[in-house]
Amino acid sequence: MSLIVEQLVNGLQFGFMLFLMAAGLTLIFGVMGLINLAHGSLYMIGAFACAATAAATGSFWLGLAASLAAAAIAGALVEILVIRRLYERDHLDQVLATFALILIFSEGTRWLFGSFPLYLNVPPLLEGAVTLPGGAPYQLYRLWIIGVGIAVAIGLYLLISKSRLGMQIRAGEADREMIAALGVDIRSLYTAVFALGAALAGLAGAMVGALQSVQVGMGEPVLILAFVVIVIGGIGSIRGALAGALLIGVVDTMGRLLLPLALSSFVAPSTAASTGAALASMSIYILMALILAVRPKGLFPVGT
Amino acid sequence: MKRFLAAAIVALSAGTAVAAAEPVKIGMITTLSGGGAGLGVDVRDAFMLAIKKAGSSDIEVVIEDDAQKPELAVQIADKMVQSDKVHLLTGIIWSNLAMAVVPTVTAQDIIYLSPNAGPSPLAGAGCSPNYFNVAYQNDNFHEAMGQYANQDYKKTFILAPNYPAGKDALTGFKRYYKGELAGEVYTQLGQTDYAAEIAQIRASGADSVFFFLPGGMGVAFTKQYAQSGVGIPLMGPGFSFSQDVLGAIGDASLGVRNSASWSKDLDNEANKEFVAAFEQEYNRLPSIYAAQAYDTANLILSALAKASVKDKDAFRAALKEANFPTVRGKFRFNNNNHPIQDIYVREVVKEGDTITNKIVGTVFTDHGDAYAQDCKM
Numbered sequence: 001m002s003l004i005v006e007q008l009v010n011g012l013q014f015g016f017m018l019f020l021m022a023a024g025l026t027l028i029f030g031v032m033g034l035i036n037l038a039h040g041s042l043y044m045i046g047a048f049a050c051a052a053t054a055a056a057t058g059s060f061w062l063g064l065a066a067s068l069a070a071a072a073i074a075g076a077l078v079e080i081l082v083i084r085r086l087y088e089r090d091h092l093d094q095v096l097a098t099f100a101l102i103l104i105f106s107e108g109t110r111w112l113f114g115s116f117p118l119y120l121n122v123p124p125l126l127e128g129a130v131t132l133p134g135g136a137p138y139q140l141y142r143l144w145i146i147g148v149g150i151a152v153a154i155g156l157y158l159l160i161s162k163s164r165l166g167m168q169i170r171a172g173e174a175d176r177e178m179i180a181a182l183g184v185d186i187r188s189l190y191t192a193v194f195a196l197g198a199a200l201a202g203l204a205g206a207m208v209g210a211l212q213s214v215q216v217g218m219g220e221p222v223l224i225l226a227f228v229v230i231v232i233g234g235i236g237s238i239r240g241a242l243a244g245a246l247l248i249g250v251v252d253t254m255g256r257l258l259l260p261l262a263l264s265s266f267v268a269p270s271t272a273a274s275t276g277a278a279l280a281s282m283s284i285y286i287l288m289a290l291i292l293a294v295r296p297k298g299l300f301p302v303g304t
Numbered sequence: 305m306k307r308f309l310a311a312a313i314v315a316l317s318a319g320t321a322v323a324a325a326e327p328v329k330i331g332m333i334t335t336l337s338g339g340g341a342g343l344g345v346d347v348r349d350a351f352m353l354a355i356k357k358a359g360s361s362d363i364e365v366v367i368e369d370d371a372q373k374p375e376l377a378v379q380i381a382d383k384m385v386q387s388d389k390v391h392l393l394t395g396i397i398w399s400n401l402a403m404a405v406v407p408t409v410t411a412q413d414i415i416y417l418s419p420n421a422g423p424s425p426l427a428g429a430g431c432s433p434n435y436f437n438v439a440y441q442n443d444n445f446h447e448a449m450g451q452y453a454n455q456d457y458k459k460t461f462i463l464a465p466n467y468p469a470g471k472d473a474l475t476g477f478k479r480y481y482k483g484e485l486a487g488e489v490y491t492q493l494g495q496t497d498y499a500a501e502i503a504q505i506r507a508s509g510a511d512s513v514f515f516f517l518p519g520g521m522g523v524a525f526t527k528q529y530a531q532s533g534v535g536i537p538l539m540g541p542g543f544s545f546s547q548d549v550l551g552a553i554g555d556a557s558l559g560v561r562n563s564a565s566w567s568k569d570l571d572n573e574a575n576k577e578f579v580a581a582f583e584q585e586y587n588r589l590p591s592i593y594a595a596q597a598y599d600t601a602n603l604i605l606s607a608l609a610k611a612s613v614k615d616k617d618a619f620r621a622a623l624k625e626a627n628f629p630t631v632r633g634k635f636r637f638n639n640n641n642h643p644i645q646d647i648y649v650r651e652v653v654k655e656g657d658t659i660t661n662k663i664v665g666t667v668f669t670d671h672g673d674a675y676a677q678d679c680k681m
Contacts, residue, residue, distance in 0.1 A: 117520050117552035118552060208497075211497070253500045
């Protein structure tokens, strides 16, 4: 029982981390119609900025601030230098250009920091474990990630639905010529949205970097999942990104636990372990296929 | 993608054997980009260090990056054999890539020397006179840890990625481990979040955890495990606690026992010279992958001094003699061209500010592998 509770919390934590990635991706796609494959690179930049700053200053919190700044600046620069020329082009050109950005960022980071993983640990304040309902001890840091995820979700909701910037973003999604005609500076709006999305990816990278390995290429596996999330949630919808991310997080985590267990009642344990693992890694794509079969535009379609 | 042409050309001294006077071309396919790049960089650097130190013949090494992708490795191998016309191939880190490349190149009568991967099919019925494994058979280090676990543990939880070397790892561990298994889990290759597996370990009632997760996967697992408060002792093969990842894991790795055929404190002349030269050249400590690649290069150099690479039979015989200054102290080939060597248990310690390994015992002396009897050659 406590195992199930713990896995549910693990699923939520993974889901909120995916949400931070998917929110930026879906905003950028929704507002600008741009497919940004380099989003994973911004996640990597956040992690490296945090690790390098934490190593230099000894403070994880300064590192976290640095990751937000570095990813936002990198995002704004990329938008101004590269992406701005791609809005009028078709998706294939965008995919090609942003794929090139992945290669440039990866090799650039390798050139700066080398091929070996960097050290970044959980800050002392969040070390250790707390007891979950059900009795299992649970890592405090992961609970904190959930907390940050909830805060970002609320913040984004307020930003999009209540603020002036949010109003412009929603208007931009609906009709970009019209809001340009109304005197909104669409170029700087785009740069701001891109930098916001990048900062969220950088934040996710820095938080996850303390749990995982800070290394070149860490962003691409997450990027694929983030795309699955926004397709399930409905492209352009923040609400959809949240629902999709939590769904994927929980299904992936529970699948990895339950599928091998379920199979072990039919076949030998080692076969069950390897077949179960293979099925579990397919489970989220099967889920995506099922959802798209029923709702081709995702759970929360935009613009209908 | 990337291509380095490293040509070590030093004037031949009058006394050098005639065989070495011919230019020799070695193709190295290894992982230089992506998450597994640290391992490939160590293999490349140590291999080139040995070639540079020898400085005795015109050996050309063609190096290409496989990005840890089997399909790319196959393309590079074809290109190296057909258009670069290499005499020897080496460099592959990952067993799934080795399975894709090695059988096809050895069938074309190209000699392949493995500085790391040793998948079981190539050690048994699929062995080849053109395939020399200078590192280990995949099961070896895990067998040693299984044997060692018998001393202290009765209920071990075992964990590895779902790919050929991961399966070999757990098979090897189980071959020698006599206790009960608290659980057996295969994770995705390249997985970075282990919360689900750690929860299962906690719920399993295990008294110890054995895990094989090379590169960044091991960094992620060990850090998350230390933070989770499970507190059951960890152990693993040397790959999980190799020099390339210890810095990134940090203090969470201290005290962990792991098995390997090499450690930087192994007491022999060749090893002292290697560790010092590597540190001086690259300003970091070598990993087990570097040690294996250094031995691979020196094995090639020893064979080149005896036979021409064009005379395949003589060259294969010279390789098989394995008469080279190994950093592992002793080394010879089994009938399936896989090593017979000692396997040690190491402990992760802190020396000043550096986290590294030191040897605490020997588990196997002159250890071969379980598949040699199936090899008919």
